[in-house]
Amino acid sequence: MSGFERDADDLARVAITLIVCPEVGQGRRDSASRIEEAKGLALAIGLEVVEALAYRIRVARPSTLLGSGQMDEVKTHVRAHDAALVVVDGALTPVQQRNLERAWETKVIDRTGLILEIFGERAATAEGRLQVELAHLDYQAGRLVRSWTHLERQRGGFGFLGGPGETQIEADRRLIRDRMAKLRKDLEKVRRTRGLHRDRRQRAPWPVIALAGYTNAGKSTLFNRMTGADVMAENLLFATLDPTMREIRLPGLDKAILSDTVGFVSDLPTELVAAFRATLEEVNSADLILHVRDIAHPDSEAQAADVADVLSDILGEEVEDRPQVIEVWNKLDMLDGEDRSFVEAEAVRRDDVILVSALTGEGVAALQTLAGKRLTTSHRLRQIKVPVGDGASLAWLNANGEVVGTRLGKSAMTVDVRLSDADYGRFKKRAVG
Numbered sequence: 436m437s438g439f440e441r442d443a444d445d446l447a448r449v450a451i452t453l454i455v456c457p458e459v460g461q462g463r464r465d466s467a468s469r470i471e472e473a474k475g476l477a478l479a480i481g482l483e484v485v486e487a488l489a490y491r492i493r494v495a496r497p498s499t500l501l502g503s504g505q506m507d508e509v510k511t512h513v514r515a516h517d518a519a520l521v522v523v524d525g526a527l528t529p530v531q532q533r534n535l536e537r538a539w540e541t542k543v544i545d546r547t548g549l550i551l552e553i554f555g556e557r558a559a560t561a562e563g564r565l566q567v568e569l570a571h572l573d574y575q576a577g578r579l580v581r582s583w584t585h586l587e588r589q590r591g592g593f594g595f596l597g598g599p600g601e602t603q604i605e606a607d608r609r610l611i612r613d614r615m616a617k618l619r620k621d622l623e624k625v626r627r628t629r630g631l632h633r634d635r636r637q638r639a640p641w642p643v644i645a646l647a648g649y650t651n652a653g654k655s656t657l658f659n660r661m662t663g664a665d666v667m668a669e670n671l672l673f674a675t676l677d678p679t680m681r682e683i684r685l686p687g688l689d690k691a692i693l694s695d696t697v698g699f700v701s702d703l704p705t706e707l708v709a710a711f712r713a714t715l716e717e718v719n720s721a722d723l724i725l726h727v728r729d730i731a732h733p734d735s736e737a738q739a740a741d742v743a744d745v746l747s748d749i750l751g752e753e754v755e756d757r758p759q760v761i762e763v764w765n766k767l768d769m770l771d772g773e774d775r776s777f778v779e780a781e782a783v784r785r786d787d788v789i790l791v792s793a794l795t796g797e798g799v800a801a802l803q804t805l806a807g808k809r810l811t812t813s814h815r816l817r818q819i820k821v822p823v824g825d826g827a828s829l830a831w832l833n834a835n836g837e838v839v840g841t842r843l844g845k846s847a848m849t850v851d852v853r854l855s856d857a858d859y860g861r862f863k864k865r866a867v868g
Contacts, residue, residue: 454487463737648727649738650698657793658695685807731769768792
């Protein structure tokens, strides 16, 4: 049986799925919201969710996480539905996962495993697949719940959801370590290449705008609206994994680069954050970040807080070096009456918020105008000396700034030009390069 057929068989066997949502401590979301998101994650890879159960846990048990009564109740539901998979919407240790599988006599994966499975199926580029496989191996290194034949597969998905147990533990660990070392080397090459491309863009005259936000907030729909592209935009969690870039025109700017990035999610697995570091660095190098929010979602505030946490981790602590951020409150078309009036009133109070509907186009022109203003404000008058005969530098200054005067000297021309701090930095890097 081929790897493709084996994966298809695995997914077919685990189609009937039970979701268990453990509540430990006080989180940003209530159990109903967490269950809905967990269902969305399961549906993203075609699982059939038959029931979802939420349990308040006062003290997490090291061996099973859940209490004995809760364990028995879940087992009853598993048998009633003949469920082949239980998704625990939280983090499980290898010991807890193994004990739950033995107690419920079915396959068990946690939230991290489910997200990794989605990423394994969606990654389309060579870089994306390297990142996902590294994250997957990092996650599975302490679990070894299946044979590692998938390492030679050429298609998407890594099949965490089924397969026989592996008995040659030490051989597997050595295989995993060797494979992870090779993946890290390959990703380091990708990171260097991406860094060279980023440096080249920074020396070029075009500012970069990065779309960031919670998964399914409408980033790809907005990207298509602003660029006229046809990037995949579906009502699915993690519809976009691989970054896409297109050039756009904005008021006051002949050219800018718009980048669509992977969506964030609450409790994003640390393995994925580490593996996708090279991709997420595109956000860090942007001149402007458009934080796209699904303002019609009941958990919009909690989602925004989760995105802010990830952005803080990516951008670091240096406030001065951080790119500007505009909050794009999307899906305005899904609001009406009092809800819309409330959101509009809230947006008026802030100067970093714009209301749009990427689906209908409402507010997108205003967003483009605001983005153009943000990228062209803070221009200061600077005196720059350009060697006589350096027409390329003079053309760059005319294209990216407002040249207000020139004075010709013996060997250099002094140019009085209004430039933003970002463009001035670009010019200096370009001159050094």
